[in-house]
Amino acid sequence: MSFRTRSTPSKSEDVIAIREAIARFDPSASTTIVGEDKAKPRDVFAPTAHSKALDPATTLVLGARGAGKSFWASALFNDDTRRLAAVLYPRLGLDRLRVQIGFGGVGRAGVSKAVIDRLVPLGQEKTAADRFWQAVIAGAALTVTEPGQKHAATDMLERFADPEDWADAMTEVDNDLTSRGETLLIVFDALDAISDDWGRLSGLIDALMRSVWDLRGFNAIRAKLFMRPDQLNELTLRFVELPKLRSGAAKLGWKQADLYGLMFARLAFDDEAEEAFGSFLESRGLGKPPEEQEELRTWTLANNESQQQRLFEAMAGSFMGKGPRKGKTFDWPYNHLADGLGDVTPRSFLILMQSAAERSGERDADGLVLLPQTIRDGLREASKVRIEQLNTEYPWIKRVLQPLAGLRVPAAPQVFFDAWKENATVEAAVKIARKENSLPPVQARSARNNVNSDREADLAERLIKMGVLTSRPDGRYDMPDLFRVGAALLKKGGVTPKA
Incomplete structure (x- = not known):
């Protein structure tokens, strides 16, 4: 990469170029060891x-x-x-x-x-x-x-x-x-x-x-x-x-600084946006992007959270609303993309950012690369994609989540159990697993002990182990936003399933 500082940079042009680069992210694509989808040097980021x-x-x-x-x-x-x-x-x-x-x-x-x-x-x-x-x-x-x-x-x-x-x-x-x-x-x-x-x-x-x-x-x-x-x-x-x-x-865990470092590295090595990104950084006193990927080890924006926050707030503003009550734009994506086991993946993070960039380009962004409201929209897209991906391993997951739509969380376990019982969810999910030859949602019961009274509890425990549900200290069940939004559950003060 050859970085060149432009003599007459246009801030609006820089913003548009950076936004378009983020919108070009292809985070949902799967990597294969060989072939067209193999790992490429320009995508390497090494936490x-x-x-x-x-x-x-x-x-x-x-x-x-x-x-x-x-x-x-x-x-x-x-x-x-x-x-x-x-x-x-x-x-x-x-x-x-x-x-x-x-x-x-x-x-x-x-x-x-x-x-x-x-x-x-x-x-x-x-x-x-x-x-x-x-x-x-x-x-x-x-x-x-x-x-x-x-x-x-x-x-x-x-x-x-x-x-x-x-x-x-x-x-x-x-x-x-x-x-x-x-x-x-x-x-x-x-x-x-x-x-x-x-x-x-x-x-x-x-x-x-x-x-x-x-x-x-x-x-x-x-x-x-x-x-x-x-x-x-x-x-x-x-x-x-x-x-x-x-x-x-x-x-393979990803901290918040790792994910922002990955995002900024992709911008630094985007052929169409490298000059705009470099100009954007320099105009805000954040130095220059690396010219070679070998320099990522020492590049401040690859791992320094305070500097990363300065940059992202320049791109998306400081807060998700008019003040700090709705949260900081820098922390909000990571906090809302974690599953019940505390893991946030690059795929979900980049899907959120890519979707936010697309939607920001469709609106009057008022000089920002990403609008806070589009970051919320990006969570909806990331949640939908995550459920689709989970469904490839567990083809019964959508059937299990469907009866929960409209429930408000956190809620007592019995609220979940009643919704599943009313829709014969466990039996239906077991049949789907058998048809698709996948791991069943609950263990099979013996003929002598064929009692279904606690199978809903078994299903809930299974979802907790998968990170789809969490159990609060007071015994109520909650669902991380990564799944809750896509599954159309409600939460006071939380992102609504539909924009």
Whole structure:
């Protein structure tokens, strides 16, 4: 990027250019390890807290949907983004890393689901999956000592029918890497795409974790699994070392300063808005944007909340209303986008900002980049999108939320239970889960104990674990705005579901 200060900047033109750049954000797009949607250097932003997630020594990385799991998996695999990450995280040794894909959920990204289904038939997860994952790991490892050759899983299973042959080959790879001072990292992402059946998925991931755990015996061969926390919690995993794996896991969390840093970095490297953004900063005494992404580590607006607040208030004003009673514009998005577990994802944050920018462009913004009222509108869009995304994993979630529309929260648990009972919600949700072959909303009851009186309470507990509901100290249930607005529940003083 080449920043040029204009001699006669127009404030109104700068505002329009910045607003249009925010409106061009594409936060809802999913990253894939390879292909057109792979991670790109211009989108790399490296929060300090994510260092552990990228560390080759960290095996398990946990993150909610939209937190950046697939982005970092892709950034590690692709050479250009890995080189940039090596500069932004200089202590991790990413410049001495070789990366292969074990599973990525898309074509050309490791072994495919079709191959898994063929080589580990349904019902044979306990007997065939361990050898299968060892074959996948061997195929990735042999790219070091046998470059240019194909190492299909079928061939690896035949070649390493004797476990001693597998150990010998892996030792040879390990010695080769060690002599070069390099490390091989095998990445497994999009693990929910391995199977549509949760029972089968549990068996396959159990076996994968056992195979990955066994790599501890090597010096320079590592694996990294990217998973959602709910996936890890809800699968019936029996891997005995799971507590140790979980205790060493990294979580892809995003603080408020990280999210604003991400947003401002995207503006700094937007080809059409870089000059306007630079002029906007300088006119307010906030310095210049970085010219190269390597400078993000030391750029004040990447992590300094007080400076970030100065900038955002210049863009959107200080308050969400006429005074502080309605909240500060800087804090409001983060406070209203958290789920019940306290997590805010870049996807939700950028959707809010992108929607606010679009709506501000349609109104008389009075010199502001974003109008406070459009930030509220952006929350409505982020909430709608978040529920749609949640529905891809839990196809019964809309049916569960539908009877709650119009309720005012916080409310006593019985208010929720009555709404669900009146609409036979639990039974309907269980049928949807069975039809879609997804994890059910509540555990099945035995024929001897087929009592439905507390199934609504079970459903509420399930939603609390998912972060869709929260339980207050006084026992009442509440719903975070991230879901409440899209589900059309009401709250005194809160954002209404419809503008």
